[in-house]
Amino acid sequence: MSDAAGVLLEVSGISVRFGALLALNKVSLAIPRGEIAAIIGPNGAGKTTLLNCISGFYQPYEGTIRFAGRDRTRLSPPDVAALGIARTFQNVALFRGMSVLDNIMTGRLLSMRGNLLLDALWWGPARRQELEHRAFVERIIDFLEIQAIRKTPAGRLPYGLQKRVELARALAAEPQLLLLDEPMAGMNVEEKEDMCRFILDVNSEFGTTIALIEHDMGVVMDISDHVIVLDYGRKIADGPPEQVHKDQAVLDAYLGVAHD
Amino acid sequence: MTEILFAVLVAPFKDMAGSPAFLVEVLFGGVAAGLMYSLVALGFVLIFKASGVFNFAQGVMVLFAALTLVGLLERGVPVLAALALTTLVMIALAFAVERLVLRPLVNQEHIILFMATIGLNFFLEGFGEMLWGSNVKRLDLGIPDRSFMVRGVQINQLELTAAITAAILVTVLAVFFQRTRIGRALRAVADDHEAALSIGIPLKTIWVVVWSVAGLVAIVAGVMWGAKSGVQFSLSLIALKALPVLILGGFESVPGAIVGGLIIGVGEKLGEVYWGPLVGGAIENWFAYVVALAFLLVRPQGLFGEKIIERV
Numbered sequence: 001m002s003d004a005a006g007v008l009l010e011v012s013g014i015s016v017r018f019g020a021l022l023a024l025n026k027v028s029l030a031i032p033r034g035e036i037a038a039i040i041g042p043n044g045a046g047k048t049t050l051l052n053c054i055s056g057f058y059q060p061y062e063g064t065i066r067f068a069g070r071d072r073t074r075l076s077p078p079d080v081a082a083l084g085i086a087r088t089f090q091n092v093a094l095f096r097g098m099s100v101l102d103n104i105m106t107g108r109l110l111s112m113r114g115n116l117l118l119d120a121l122w123w124g125p126a127r128r129q130e131l132e133h134r135a136f137v138e139r140i141i142d143f144l145e146i147q148a149i150r151k152t153p154a155g156r157l158p159y160g161l162q163k164r165v166e167l168a169r170a171l172a173a174e175p176q177l178l179l180l181d182e183p184m185a186g187m188n189v190e191e192k193e194d195m196c197r198f199i200l201d202v203n204s205e206f207g208t209t210i211a212l213i214e215h216d217m218g219v220v221m222d223i224s225d226h227v228i229v230l231d232y233g234r235k236i237a238d239g240p241p242e243q244v245h246k247d248q249a250v251l252d253a254y255l256g257v258a259h260d
Numbered sequence: 261m262t263e264i265l266f267a268v269l270v271a272p273f274k275d276m277a278g279s280p281a282f283l284v285e286v287l288f289g290g291v292a293a294g295l296m297y298s299l300v301a302l303g304f305v306l307i308f309k310a311s312g313v314f315n316f317a318q319g320v321m322v323l324f325a326a327l328t329l330v331g332l333l334e335r336g337v338p339v340l341a342a343l344a345l346t347t348l349v350m351i352a353l354a355f356a357v358e359r360l361v362l363r364p365l366v367n368q369e370h371i372i373l374f375m376a377t378i379g380l381n382f383f384l385e386g387f388g389e390m391l392w393g394s395n396v397k398r399l400d401l402g403i404p405d406r407s408f409m410v411r412g413v414q415i416n417q418l419e420l421t422a423a424i425t426a427a428i429l430v431t432v433l434a435v436f437f438q439r440t441r442i443g444r445a446l447r448a449v450a451d452d453h454e455a456a457l458s459i460g461i462p463l464k465t466i467w468v469v470v471w472s473v474a475g476l477v478a479i480v481a482g483v484m485w486g487a488k489s490g491v492q493f494s495l496s497l498i499a500l501k502a503l504p505v506l507i508l509g510g511f512e513s514v515p516g517a518i519v520g521g522l523i524i525g526v527g528e529k530l531g532e533v534y535w536g537p538l539v540g541g542a543i544e545n546w547f548a549y550v551v552a553l554a555f556l557l558v559r560p561q562g563l564f565g566e567k568i569i570e571r572v
Contacts, residue, residue, distance in 0.1 A: 057457070077457035077458055077460075081459055081460030093452045093455035094452065094455065095451035095452055095455065095456075096451055096452070097447075097450075097451055098448070098451065102447075106444060106456075106459055107459050109444065109460060109461060169459065170459075
């Protein structure tokens with residue numbers, strides 16, 4: 001894999017160890033700009049660990065991660081965010097005490113610049129800036145159809161909506177790469193359909209590259225351009241959904257193999 | 261029986277109405293003391309919000325700041341330069357606390373961080389005394405401890421200066437944390453560390469900022485109180501008065517700390533002056549704690565704290 005202009009994220013041979021457990025074992029993958037990639041695998045395969053490495057929460061002890069052509073293996077989470085990678089969490093991590101609107105506004109913090117004094121006085125450029133950011137956030141709110149709950153404290157929302165607000169906050173940062181950790185876990189069929197639609201729309205309207213972890217095979221086959229399969233910390237398959245679907249190693253990992 | 265009721269429920273108010281100038285004086289004293297409590301409580305609230313740590317060392321930080329200032333003044337440093345140097349020392353302390361205490365203990369249980377601040381408390385106490393000695397020192401800022409009369413109301417110049425300074429600082433801090441990006445970032449960090457990191461908020465910077473602000477607050481409290489009653493170990497006990505304020509206002513609320521401080525300050529002065537004689541005085545010493553206890557029974561989340569709803 002070279003630094004082809006088309007590759008946004010390139011992970012080469014990263015390994016992560018938790019004590020005796022090798023959570024990731026020399027995993028390599030490349031995600032081209034503009035695609036939706038799904039990372040799948042049985043429980044404990046290392047999917048979330050991989051996502052945590054990409055977003056800077058874990059540091060791999062070997063291997064490199066390149067983003068937009070630059071090496072960024074050893075960056076902290078805030079630095080990764082500043083590069084244009086946003087993420088959501090498996091167990092929703094919202095600011096529970098803040099309103100939905102404020103939650104999404106925090107996603108704009110990185111792009112807010114300027115003078116703290118002017119901010120405090122709520123004057124001139126600071127005021128204009130705040131209003132511009134507000135306008136952008138309102139667009140996202142419309143886009144994700146959460147107008148009705150803008151003022152509700154995030155902690156009071158039902159789970160499905162919390163996931164949607166978390167997506168909104170990630171989108172507010174205008175990321176180049178969006179990492180979604182099980183965006184549809186615990187949702188009913190209708191909520192899943194909505195979420196699928198949002199993910200596809202984000203991809204086509206904002207041109208955001210998306211990497212998501214998902215267990216629902218139907219969803220994965222429907223929305224992704226590219227599927228990466230992990231098992232026991234190794235990559236066992238990587239390709240278009242139709243191809244991965246028939247892959248023997250993948251079937252073995254999910255269904256088990258007779259050892260004889 | 262009616263006599264007792266009269267003495268408790270009517271007579272004090274008659275006294276108040278009888279001498280409004282004196283009432284204003286008492287209220288002023290209460291507000292002045294209350295603003296100080298608010299200031300110390302703010303130091304607690306900021307650190308608690310940003311890092312979930314109850315900073316046991318807040319009181320000793322007040323003492324340490326005052327000791328440093330007096331120490332510098334005694335060595336002939338001019339007042340303004342000494343204040344600037346003390347500020348630098350407190351900011352350096354914030355960096356050191358982040359680097360040496362908070363960073364190694366990140367993601368530990370709250371109780372462990374709390375224990376660490378107890379350690380910090382003893383360290384600062386000992387370190388301050390080692391550097392500057394343990395005898396009571398006089399702190400002279402050049403503001404005379406005299407009173408003047410305004411329309412028959414006696415006002416102490418030092419108290420007035422302290423009250424105005426505290427009021428300005430409290431206002432500036434409140435606005436800063438409500439309006440600025442740092443304020444929003446702080447609220448985010450208070451709610452969820454991981455999520456805050458993922459949207460690009462550098463936790464370490466926020467910690468240094470809040471500990472620096474807590475240090476700044478400690479300087480002002482230390483200087484004002486020290487100028488009144490001398491710089492000595494008992495300064496660190498101011499923190500004990502901030503606890504009821506926190507219970508009243510809610511541990512995570514900046515406006516709560518301000519209002520709570522004023523309620524306690526004014527309440528204890530009124531209680532002392534008008535109801536004190538009924539029970540032989542000294543109401544000032546326990547009033548705050550009794551109010552806090554009542555609040556714990558009725559509204560444990562404080563005046564401005566978020567209502568705790570347990571979902572089953």
